[in-house]
Amino acid sequence: MTGRTIIIIVVGIILTAAIILFRIEAASTNIVKNVDDYYYHQTARNIAQSGVGMGLRKLADSSSWRAGIPLMNLLTGKVIVTLADTTFNGCPVVRVCAVGITGYGTNTEMRDTSTAFTAKGPGPYLPKAAAITNGATRDGGGLLIDGEDHDTTGTKLVAQNGILGVFTTSTFQITSNNSTVGGTNSIPKDIAPKKNNYDTSIIHQNQTYTGGFPKTPEQVLGGVTNGYTDGMLKIFAQSGQAGSQYVTDPVMLKANAGIVQCSGVTYLELAPGITWSPKLSGSGIVVVHNSSLNATLKQPGGMFKGLIITDDLTNLGGLDLIGSIIQLTSTPTSDIFGTSNGSIIFSRQAIVNALAPIRLSGSNGSAANVIGWWE
Numbered sequence: 001m002t003g004r005t006i007i008i009i010v011v012g013i014i015l016t017a018a019i020i021l022f023r024i025e026a027a028s029t030n031i032v033k034n035v036d037d038y039y040y041h042q043t044a045r046n047i048a049q050s051g052v053g054m055g056l057r058k059l060a061d062s063s064s065w066r067a068g069i070p071l072m073n074l075l076t077g078k079v080i081v082t083l084a085d086t087t088f089n090g091c092p093v094v095r096v097c098a099v100g101i102t103g104y105g106t107n108t109e110m111r112d113t114s115t116a117f118t119a120k121g122p123g124p125y126l127p128k129a130a131a132i133t134n135g136a137t138r139d140g141g142g143l144l145i146d147g148e149d150h151d152t153t154g155t156k157l158v159a160q161n162g163i164l165g166v167f168t169t170s171t172f173q174i175t176s177n178n179s180t181v182g183g184t185n186s187i188p189k190d191i192a193p194k195k196n197n198y199d200t201s202i203i204h205q206n207q208t209y210t211g212g213f214p215k216t217p218e219q220v221l222g223g224v225t226n227g228y229t230d231g232m233l234k235i236f237a238q239s240g241q242a243g244s245q246y247v248t249d250p251v252m253l254k255a256n257a258g259i260v261q262c263s264g265v266t267y268l269e270l271a272p273g274i275t276w277s278p279k280l281s282g283s284g285i286v287v288v289h290n291s292s293l294n295a296t297l298k299q300p301g302g303m304f305k306g307l308i309i310t311d312d313l314t315n316l317g318g319l320d321l322i323g324s325i326i327q328l329t330s331t332p333t334s335d336i337f338g339t340s341n342g343s344i345i346f347s348r349q350a351i352v353n354a355l356a357p358i359r360l361s362g363s364n365g366s367a368a369n370v371i372g373w374w375e
Contacts, residue, residue: 051098143338234326237267306354
């Protein structure tokens with residue numbers, strides 16, 4: 001082998017080694033860069049997730065909060081949080097979106113976005129009238145119905161702050177000289193309860209219920225668009241929160257000397273055609289319902305403050321109700337709504353109090369209300 005050949009071989013070895021070393025170094029650099037990129041990306045994601053958590057917490061404290069959080073330092077980077085009202089699978093929600101940023105303003109800046117959709121908490125509810133029915137209704141007794149606003153003791157409260165006395169999709173008739181109806185009309189003007197020759201401006205007959213007449217207790221409260229999904233009241237009652245009760249047999253209800261003690265949601269899912277004739281006390285929401293819309297509340301008595309939702313109602317007599325009542329069925333067992341002394345006196349505060357435990361339990365932004373999370 002000549003000296004020239006040896007030189008060529010040596011030079012070739014050196015060049016090959018240099019190329020290999022260069023490629024190794026380049027590969028090492030890429031590996032380091034990939035590791036750095038992954039770290040920065042994961043950090044940005046962690047910041048974004050933390051930002052969503054911050055947004056949910058602030059939303060839980062204030063359901064109307066939509067201001068968001070402007071660019072701020074968080075962990076080892078920065079975050080921006082925005083909120084918006086939207087829908088998710090047809091359900092009204094608040095979208096909480098956070099952008100996590102690392103290396104802000106540098107050539108290594110990296111961003112990641114995290115989005116949560118949280119169901120809106122249950123909203124307020126205002127009945128159309130003190131008494132609402134979906135079928136022919138006749139007051140055959142000395143029943144007092146008054147849609148003017150009262151406090152929870154039954155004392156008249158704020159003028160021109162009430163609702164109708166009666167709202168029905170069918171007809172309403174008074175057949176007793178002892179029955180009286182009052183309320184607040186659309187002007188608004190307060191109409192004191194009157195016997196006979198009642199003021200038609202506070203009794204609306206043959207009405208169309210916007211969106212169709214409710215078929216479930218939750219639809220009474222505005223349904224999913226107001227944060228009340230079907231079955232929600234039943235689930236709440238089964239939880240026992242705020243003293244709630246759920247039964248299929250009325251004898252299982254808590255009672256004192258034969259008087260049912262109501263609190264939270266008192267929910268009776270009665271078998272078709274079964275009637276319940278209780279004496280009530282306490283407050284909250286009373287539901288008498290089944291899927292066939294033929295669970296019947298018959299001749300209740302006592303004193304109750306809040307909202308009564310029943311499929312069928314007949315012979316409302318000795319009950320003094322401060323709040324509102326709604327009958328769901330269009331084919332009641334009897335058109336006789338009242339048969340003797342009793343009262344339905346509207347109170348905004350009683351309705352607010354009745355819904356308070358449910359609205360509090362479903363307050364906006366709680367982690368339990370998150371129905372979707374996108375990364």
